[in-house]
Amino acid sequence: MACRHISRARSDARLAPTVARAVRFGVFEAHLDTGELLKQGMKVRVRGKPFDILALLIERPGQVITREELKERLWAVDTFVDFDHGVNTAVNRLREALGDVADNPRFIETIPRKGYRFIAPVVIDEPQRTVEAPAPPPSRRSPLLLATLALVGAVSIGVVVLLSRRGASSPGGPTRLAVLPFRNVSVDAGQEYLAEGFTDALISDLARIRALRVISRTSAMSFKGTAKRLPEVARELGVGAVVEGSVLRSGDRVRVTAQLVDAASDRPLWADTYERDMGDILALQREVARSIALGVEVTVTPQEEHRLRSAASVDPKAYEAYLRGLFFWERMTSSGFDRSIASLQEAIAIDPAYAPAWAALGETYWIMGSSGYEEKRPGEVAPKARDAAAKAMELDPSLAGPYATLAVVAADFDWEYAKSEELFRKAIDLNPSFADARVSFSALLTGLGRFDEAVAEAKRAQELDPLSVVAGQTLGYRLYYAKQYDRALLQFRRTLELDPRSFPAIQGLAQCHWEQGERQRAVAESERAVQESGGNAWVLGWRGFALAASGNPAGARRAQVDLDTGAKSSYVSPVYPAMVAVGLGQDDLAIALLERAYEDRSPWMLFLAVEPLFQPLRRNPRFLDLLRRAGHKA
Numbered sequence: 001m002a003c004r005h006i007s008r009a010r011s012d013a014r015l016a017p018t019v020a021r022a023v024r025f026g027v028f029e030a031h032l033d034t035g036e037l038l039k040q041g042m043k044v045r046v047r048g049k050p051f052d053i054l055a056l057l058i059e060r061p062g063q064v065i066t067r068e069e070l071k072e073r074l075w076a077v078d079t080f081v082d083f084d085h086g087v088n089t090a091v092n093r094l095r096e097a098l099g100d101v102a103d104n105p106r107f108i109e110t111i112p113r114k115g116y117r118f119i120a121p122v123v124i125d126e127p128q129r130t131v132e133a134p135a136p137p138p139s140r141r142s143p144l145l146l147a148t149l150a151l152v153g154a155v156s157i158g159v160v161v162l163l164s165r166r167g168a169s170s171p172g173g174p175t176r177l178a179v180l181p182f183r184n185v186s187v188d189a190g191q192e193y194l195a196e197g198f199t200d201a202l203i204s205d206l207a208r209i210r211a212l213r214v215i216s217r218t219s220a221m222s223f224k225g226t227a228k229r230l231p232e233v234a235r236e237l238g239v240g241a242v243v244e245g246s247v248l249r250s251g252d253r254v255r256v257t258a259q260l261v262d263a264a265s266d267r268p269l270w271a272d273t274y275e276r277d278m279g280d281i282l283a284l285q286r287e288v289a290r291s292i293a294l295g296v297e298v299t300v301t302p303q304e305e306h307r308l309r310s311a312a313s314v315d316p317k318a319y320e321a322y323l324r325g326l327f328f329w330e331r332m333t334s335s336g337f338d339r340s341i342a343s344l345q346e347a348i349a350i351d352p353a354y355a356p357a358w359a360a361l362g363e364t365y366w367i368m369g370s371s372g373y374e375e376k377r378p379g380e381v382a383p384k385a386r387d388a389a390a391k392a393m394e395l396d397p398s399l400a401g402p403y404a405t406l407a408v409v410a411a412d413f414d415w416e417y418a419k420s421e422e423l424f425r426k427a428i429d430l431n432p433s434f435a436d437a438r439v440s441f442s443a444l445l446t447g448l449g450r451f452d453e454a455v456a457e458a459k460r461a462q463e464l465d466p467l468s469v470v471a472g473q474t475l476g477y478r479l480y481y482a483k484q485y486d487r488a489l490l491q492f493r494r495t496l497e498l499d500p501r502s503f504p505a506i507q508g509l510a511q512c513h514w515e516q517g518e519r520q521r522a523v524a525e526s527e528r529a530v531q532e533s534g535g536n537a538w539v540l541g542w543r544g545f546a547l548a549a550s551g552n553p554a555g556a557r558r559a560q561v562d563l564d565t566g567a568k569s570s571y572v573s574p575v576y577p578a579m580v581a582v583g584l585g586q587d588d589l590a591i592a593l594l595e596r597a598y599e600d601r602s603p604w605m606l607f608l609a610v611e612p613l614f615q616p617l618r619r620n621p622r623f624l625d626l627l628r629r630a631g632h633k634a
Contacts (some may be wrong), residue, residue, distance in 0.1 A: 023058045025122045026259050026271045050094035057118035066115040106267055120268045176239040178215040179203045181224040183246040195247040197323035205289035207433035211299050216435040216465035234263030252278050258288050278316035318351035334375050340364050355396035362388035362405040371603040372538050374573050379601035382413035400431035411444045412603035415631035420444055435464040439474045447606035451482035469498050473505045485512045503533035519550045541576030548583030556580050575604040591622045605630040
């Protein structure tokens with residue numbers, strides 16, 4: 001179904017004989033015939049002269065309306081008032097209603113000693129007549145109506161391009177862009193997942209445009225509900241333009257309002273409102289993405305243009321189940337993963353051809369088996385992750401996510417490192433802004449001993465996700481394995497500024513201090529990591545190693561008991577008690593436990609050759625044989 005701008009269509013079968021003219025700008029909609037101003041569908045209190053001035057300005061956007069013309073048009077000749085005071089008061093009230101400021105205007109610019117000019121892009125909908133009868137189905141629309149809609153769209157895009165020449169793009173490289181969390185303005189607060197899902201999808205669509213570098217979701221979501229002004233947000237994220245908007249759902253209809261704002265001037269470059277059936281929300285998402293790309297004047301390749309214009313429909317119930325799956329996934333807990341899988345499987349059962357649901361299912365399975373989480377035995381979830389990702393790739397080869405999931409499976413569970421690297425590069429080629437793929441790729445490079453490349457890839461991930469704790473601590477560990485301990489310590493401390501309770505970052509401090517010979521300090525930091533993590537098996541295992549190696553075997557044995565106790569209620573990787581065994585000098589036990597981890601298809605096999613903790617085992621032929629079987633050069 002073709003995109004229907006809200007002022008161009010209604011879902012009602014019978015319409016009034018006339019539709020009031022509306023002018024849309026930013027998140028506002030002014031109805032000139034009724035004298036109403038709406039902000040995201042809600043009425044704004046502005047009447048009388050302030051609205052009259054607004055109507056005059058937006059009828060001639062970009063032109064200076066002189067104070068003399070305002071007096072002639074809006075103040076009767078026999079009205080005995082102080083005109084200067086009256087117009088100043090009215091303009092101030094209007095600016096207050098719009099949230100505008102005179103010294104840095106987004107809508108109304110003051111021209112000293114002359115008048116005022118409306119500087120934001122506008123979309124004007126003229127009055128139209130409709131018959132008192134049910135509307136024909138979309139497939140029977142007249143060629144004239146279709147041509148008219150196409151012309152309106154072309155003119156709108158042309159206006160966007162011309163206005164954007166004041167623009168957000170930066171010479172010498174890809175344009176950096178951030179999509180802030182879209183607001184849920186539905187009556188039902190439970191529709192929050194829909195607004196978050198739309199934000200995620202828009203980020204994903206824009207990130208696949210090569211001429212853009214789109215800030216990842218994690219950093220963008222940190223500004224949800226922020227009171228900071230857009231230029232301040234843009235400075236923190238290092239972007240030239242920001243996208244913001246809202247989502248309103250009513251029954252099976254969804255309305256999206258979006259605007260693109262230049263970061264430096266805080267002026268809108270483009271704004272529009274769309275309305276669709278829930279089943280056409282994928283096409284809506286890509287239409288918005290295409291408009292934004294045009295708004296920042298980046299080059300869109302023919303392939304990218306085709307993808308943005310051709311979006312399949314999806315069953316609304318499948319889409320909602322998919323969004324619920326993403327919502328639960330974000331909790332990063334055992335129960336959250338289980339609920340995520342159930343919701344994604346529901347989406348697939350409703351619409352088996354919906355590739356994003358398959359892709360998300362594959363990613364959920366592999367994260368449940370990844371090192372540090374290991375909610376399930378890795379060998380149990382890896383085949384499921386592989387199958388789901390392969391199905392997603394079959395349904396939509398242009399998605400980058402399935403390639404990244406298959407790359408992780410190849411590295412972490414199959415130990416096919418050359419294949420993994422090829423898949424990672426394909427994922428990043430499809431989506432250069434894919435920060436998560438770069439994080440995982442940096443892990444592969446570290447495991448292969450290519451430390452400089454690993455650090456460089458982790459830095460690229462952090463540039464794309466500057467406020468992400470995961471990206472920050474990832475860079476810290478890449479520096480740690482590269483033996484750049486001072487830089488790693490600095491990076492872990494910076495990460496803790498973002499999240500003081502990040503136990504992986506605290507554990508990173510412990511490991512750096514250990515390698516620098518500060519053993520007492522290392523043990524203290526590891527104790528803190530255990531407390532913050534609630535007894536995570538990884539930090540328990542490393543603390544047990546550190547206690548044993550620093551002369552506290554009793555403390556190490558208590559760590560072994562804690563790990564054994566935890567293994568009775570949930571899966572605990574044999575790698576962690578192996579760490580304690582190394583500290584206690586129990587090499588045979590350590591290797592036996594690592595053999596069990598090998599049988600479990602543990603992702604830790606990737607790091608076996610570079611993990612400093614296991615270096616004492618390298619003199620043991622059994623360990624060297626294990627290295628070879630895990631794909632490493634002994």
